[in-house]
Amino acid sequence: MSQTAPLHIASAGLGLKADFPGMVTADGKPWHYLDTAATAQKPQAVLDAMNNALGRDYATVHRGVYGRSAQMTLGYEAARRKVAGFMRAASENEIVFVRGATEGINLVAQSWGMANLREGDRIMLSQLEHHSNIVPWQMVAERTGSVIDVCPLTEDGRIDCDALETMLTPRHKLVALAHLSNVLGSVLDARRAADLAHGVGAKLLLDGCQAAPRMKLDMAALDCDFYVFSGHKLYGPTGAGVLWARESLLEAMPPWQGGGAMIEQVSFARTTYAPPPQRFEAGTPMIAEAIALAAAIDYLAPFDLDQLFAHESALARQTRDMLRGFNSVRLFGPEDSAGIVSFAIEGVHPHDLGTILDEEDVAIRAGHHCAQPLMEHLGVPATARASFGLYSDEADIAALARGIERTLKIFA
Template sequence: MSDIATLSRKTDFPGLITATGEPWHYLDTAATAQKPKPVIDAMARALGEDYATVHRGVYSRSAEMTLGYEAARRRVAAFVGAKSDSEIVFVRGATEAINLVAATWGAANIGEGDRIVLSTLEHHSNIVPWQMLTERTGAVIDVCPLTEDHCIDLDALAEMLTSRTKLVSLAHISNVLGSVLDVRRAAYLVHSVGAKLLLDGCQAAPRMALDMAAFDCDFYAFSAHKLYGPTGIGVLWAREEILRDMPPWQGGGAMIDKVAFDGTTYAPAPQRFEAGTPMITEAIALHAAIDYVAEQGVEQLLQHERALAGTLREELRSLNSVTLFGPEDSAGIVSFALQGVHPHDLGTILDEENVAIRAGHHCAQPLMEHLGVPATARASFGLYSDESDIAALMRGIERTQRIFG
């Protein structure tokens, strides 16, 4: 167990205490993370005494809020290792980020007969936007298989890539299995045929250090709410030269240079992709969330959660009639099935024990089909998790086994 268990104080997270004052064992961080007090306080201030619009007002509070909003963009740029803050586009979440790329870069660069490569383990948000694009363009989706230990098979990917491949879009970390992609090798393979690489970083951003230069990808997307920040905001990083040539997606205020009825000119990136009043308070809170994670030691997060996942896998393996999915070195996510017990039933019983897990297909139905199950139970850890959460989960599972006998 890493030292982060003592660094990440559960008392920083008001949501980890029930209404009766008992601990709530929250094991659904892969869906959305609990929020620490500094994030809650930052958003409350932004909604209250600091609140004003940005970019438009000439009064002092608007100017101050604009500085705070753009400071958040710079903080995100530093967090992901961007070349400049002009590579950071604020969106509503990773889903919108992927849709934006599909609707702009994809529509301009992918045509009939071109190939888009996804993998078996992708989240629906990294499948459906590309299907919608192929319906409009006549492009074709190829599906990269998994290895025996449920990682994306990069050897198979190498065999699938051709000169007609224009985009490869893959999860950096699987939201179901916790398997981690070798992004450097993936980027090398993808670029060897002149294609672009998009990474869904929703599960990686809260768990590991990000470095766009080292990753060598072309697009990277993640959501703030999985990074201990608020809902309603996410990030699309893209190479500056790619963003510069991408057409706008949504039209309206803020994304323009000059509007006239005989023609409109657009603002440069990233403003070109941020139509309307932006997510002002959410950006301020995202800044606070990144600062909080940095204070905990971002390099330790993956080690901490991987250790907890390893401990849980050992505990589950000791029980009869438990099937484990995913690799042994899972990044803080453990999916499993309990023989004779539907995951929804398990989740309901665990809830009675103040234990929260996820039960279902986790927005990854093609992966469920590959695994041969309709659903799994999923326990996912955060920086606030510790072995007491595992102990509570195991007590609940043992109670479930007694009930279903």
């Protein structure tokens, strides 16, 4: 397949677009997809895996004694091992399948958080967090009496680890931060954050939605306690995500949902629960989605993720340089943003820009990107965001530039 070809900075996507059926318009023209940070397009290999899992191979898992059910169970658990290898986890028992990063964070909040947080305890977030890494902690704080603190950003839009070091106290029990910002493309110094959190006895949760598709993961090297990501941003399907947690933490955490599959024995007098990860996977799981997520990881396997990171970062730099050519454009985030560029055009609402670009077969994101506190910090109601994937190339940047030129003529 074409993904085995060597990756060349800024032009690699030219050879890879053919692997992604969604990269053309309904009338067969190139579609310049610059919204990968929201959700990635899917390669044909993932679509085939999903189709087979829902069709010729389909059966339930963990329960059936017939052959196809046994085979599907093997495929489902093989997907768990595949994810564990992708994350360099110590054990497949540290991998919990969830519907997405949002559910993963909610699981930690409702299980670990409700069991461990008390009145007066503190939770540390940052100013750039996605709502999914804010709201679950607010819900827990309201129920436990714990308090949320907010770490500020540096001038160029990074989580300020120097400020984090100053703000953390032994009263902090949890630090929850984005590994890579979905708005600014800034990368957290995750190991330093882990050292700082553990230095005061706190646990560290990393939101890896944007990092997992772009960066090599190694749970031991990161030294965090919880890590979450969504499969659909990793070129996999929607409805499948991953919570990684240290096995010792999972073993101590109570279940957060009850039902089938997460039990050992049920009676009306008493129920005993299965060990992790099954304890946290109540009901029939996302069978086909997990198998398709494994196919996405297989698709990525021939690539050097460091090279993918460099590819997308190079496109982001080119985009920032292009946007600086327009006097009315304001850029956000660091110069070395990782495959994500947020900007605003004076006198043009991002939604209007997005609508005009759509007419030019260019897809960007326009809005607050589920980061309203960050928008308030930036002093804007919304931004336009261009985000890149392994299929992106310079032609996408050129199409974006043409669309912006047309927009400025319309609003002149």
